[in-house]
Amino acid sequence: MNVTLLYSDDCPNWRATYLLLTGLADRYGFRLTRQRVTSVEEAERLGFRGSPSVIVDGIDPFADPDIPAGLSCRLYRGPRD
Secondary structure (H helix, E strand, O other): OEEEEEEOOOOOOHHHHHHHHHHHHHHHOOEEEEEEOOOHHHHHHHOOOOEOEEEEOOEOOOOOOOOOOOOOEOOOOOOOO
16 A cells, blocks of 8 residues: 655644654555645646645545645544534
């Protein structure tokens, strides 16, 4: 399994997400890479719906189709949201 963390430099949460994924990669044995997204055009090409985005084997399992691609912060809903 391949996991990619897509992020933008302005995101305050991408480093914490990367550290969490690093620990999970060690535990579960998946390949982890990260990719910085630097432009709106790149965000649209990648389907980047905010930073951080976790892509699993080329698919964003948390994608909300109603949220447009672009450079923004991303919120993940938890069980209490």
